Amino acid sequence: MKTILIVDDEPRTRQGVRKTLEAWSSGKLRIETASSGIEAFEWLERYEANLLITDIRMPEIGGLDLVEKLNEMDNPPVVIVISGHPEFDYAQKALKLGVVEYLLKPLDKMMLVRAVEQALKREEDRHRIGRMEKLVDPKLLEAGEHEQKYSASVRDALRYIDDNLQESVSLRDVAEFLHMNASYFSVLFKEQTGLTFSDYVTRRRIQRAKELLASTHIPIAEIAEKVGYQTSKYFVKVFRSHESVSPGKYRNNVSDAGEMIQ
Missing domain, CATH: 1.10.10.60 (Homeodomain-like)
Structure with a gap:
């Protein structure tokens, strides 16, 4: 079962994303949440996620700082970033870090679901490529x-x-x-x-x-x-x-x- 980790310090957004994805996936995906970047990083040191959905602006560790830390891991999740601000600098940095999608709040549920579908496909493609790299001399x-x-x-x-x-x-x-x-x-x-x-x-x-x-x-x-x-x-x-x-x-x-x- 694939795992999605949702990270947002705003309870309303965090639970809204979780409920939307639980309804869409009909129990086929494991949905986890974290209320801060630090909590998310500690969770990811112990468990593995296929997809990370994170807010950009959070206390202590922001979303992009979290992504930078995760990119140092052997098998980081693919990432969707959500933000309440359409800031070019954030979006540009997100792209450089390999973020799959940059979504603006308030979140459109259909756009969220499409972004998750795209991200999970990207993760599966990366998994297949990784297997091929292990296979080929x-x-x-x-x-x-x-x-x-x-x-x-x-x-x-x-x-x-x-x-x-x-x-x-x-x-x-x-x-x-x-x-x-x-x-x-x-x-x-x-x-x-x-x-x-x-x-x-x-x-x-x-x-x-x-x-x-x-x-x-x-x-x-x-x-x-x-x-x-x-x-x-x-x-x-x-x-x-x-x-x-x-x-x-x-x-x-x-x-x-x-x-x-x-």
Whole structure:
């Protein structure tokens, strides 16, 4: 269940926003409130919110100061700011801080609901992007972006590696497939991809494993076999050295049962 935290030192506004969103969401969202920026920050240190709706002008910690503090957190909520004053400086700073919407009091209920819908969609998109960033190896991504500039031999080598990840793939095997001298092929591969042959193969295997961990319920031992490791123990060791977590922990971090087709 997604959580919305409403922060406003005016009880009437705070409760009005809460009641509007509770009626709109029909119990599908968890709605929490805080009467000050300090109370909100303390709440967010203990719990997680998907969306923060905050007034700008509050005693001690104003809304934008609160947003600045939250942006230092690992997983800050998306933010809607509400204000009784159409001040350009506030609106400009809010945009720079990544605030999704700037709403003026008195609040139009339909505009509030539309802003919340937009903000929750933004939060979901950010979540998906975060999952993709965890999934993709940046060095493999960079190598793939330049693939069209590689020689035909190196492009053929990349396809051969992909087609044979489940097997034992050695530099000599690929060189023989390409009818090339192994030493020359090794230098050519590193020169064009920026990665040694063994590093590329390992990264590609880990990448395939990450895809399987994120999108299937296949046992880890079976995934190890599918990406070319003879023992799951060695696979776990290599995976941990690359990702700093075990395959099981990685699966828990990136999988989302609600987005998967069983």
